[in-house]
Amino acid sequence: MPLKIMKLAITGTTSVSVDPTVERFFNEVAAQVVGAGTITIPVEDFWTDTGADATTLPALATDNSYFNVYINGVLQMESLSTYTPGGTGTGQLVITVPLGSTVEANSPVVLVVTNYAPDATTDIVT
Template sequence: MALQLMKLQVTASTTTNVDPESSKFFHVTGAETAAGTTLTIDAASFFLDDGTPATSLPPLATDNSYFTVTINGVLQMDGLSTYTPGATTVGSLAIAVPAGGDSILAGTPIVLEVVSFTPSASTTVET
């Protein structure tokens, strides 16, 4: 019998699922925030979709989550907001109001949306 290269015959398939979870937090400003200052909203100052008070802001998983801020129905640029996850007195959203621009008026609705993804994968190998 002649020499021959022996090799394995292998096939594999992977199924990947990415399940997003969105949390929305609502706030209505109580006072005007002037241009050139920062509006900081504590976790307890937000309320949830059902109107109940929020008690904490969820963590942001590296490369698997993001947050957006909407002020008076307008999506804001990323660089204006600083998000800190956590419970009351720790968790907060800070919005830097640019100098030379408009202030945020009292009674303005602010919506914080946090989106997190939970990826999962399964691989089947057949030989």
């Protein structure tokens, strides 16, 4: 008999699901901010999708989350925002307004927090 490579007869299938949880928070800037300056929005100054007052900003899942900040409907650069999750008195969003930039009073600020809960299942048949 000639030489041959022996290998296992195994098949496998993997199912992956990615389940995002998206939470949106809304605010209107109270007064004009001319850069260099900051806008600090505590959790209690945000509204939820239902119009209710926000009570907590969600934690960011390690390596499976992100947040976006929009001012007047325009996505802002990541380095301009600092997000701190938590409830009343701790959760907040701080936006840095660079020199030469202005955020007008009553401008809408939208914070979008996305967390993923990925799951994978592998079935091996021998």
